[in-house]
Amino acid sequence: MTSETLWYANRATGAVCLVLFTVVVLLGIAVRLRARIPGLPRFGTVTLHRTLSLSALVFLALHISTAAVDGYVNITAADVLVPFVSDYQPLWLGLGTVALDLMLAVLVTSLLRERIGHRVWRGAHWLAYASWPFALIHGIGIGTDTGTDWMTWLTVSCVAAMVLAVGTRVAHSARAARRTPAALLRTAEGARP
Numbered sequence: 001m002t003s004e005t006l007w008y009a010n011r012a013t014g015a016v017c018l019v020l021f022t023v024v025v026l027l028g029i030a031v032r033l034r035a036r037i038p039g040l041p042r043f044g045t046v047t048l049h050r051t052l053s054l055s056a057l058v059f060l061a062l063h064i065s066t067a068a069v070d071g072y073v074n075i076t077a078a079d080v081l082v083p084f085v086s087d088y089q090p091l092w093l094g095l096g097t098v099a100l101d102l103m104l105a106v107l108v109t110s111l112l113r114e115r116i117g118h119r120v121w122r123g124a125h126w127l128a129y130a131s132w133p134f135a136l137i138h139g140i141g142i143g144t145d146t147g148t149d150w151m152t153w154l155t156v157s158c159v160a161a162m163v164l165a166v167g168t169r170v171a172h173s174a175r176a177a178r179r180t181p182a183a184l185l186r187t188a189e190g191a192r193p
Helices: 005-032 042-069 077-081 090-111 116-127 129-140 149-191
Strands: none
Touching: 005 042, 005 129, 005 149, 042 077, 042 090, 077 090, 077 116, 077 149, 090 116, 116 129
């Protein structure tokens, strides 16, 4: 494979990762809110979330592999796993490494969910929210397509979708928190003799 082919493959897999991880987080929020996707049963949303998560990880592995194999830049295994140690653009590559490490924590805890319990798994799953902006900033900082019209629109669309979804998630949680004390009060009043 030529260096030019690897460069194009790296760019393409990076863009696909942005889209896939955005959709994965959106689906995760939909699962949490018990939202239904038209044409899918409720369990279909969970299944789609898991399937796209694995697909996104495959594209991430391809993205990292093409960057490491390309001889233009020397990216070592340490650069991939340890943030900010690379000789090549340590800040931008390091942010990608942080995103990867957070995603690996989500993956490992998801695989061990039955053994570690729901509470630990759920706490670790919050790392997906943190991973996404690190990956986004990594792509903006190191991506060779940053500033092109198509990548700008793709990035803006993904950010807008995330802001809307996270805003919906926060609003839903706030409403649930306000309802909970009132529901407890009604239950307590109903239990009085």
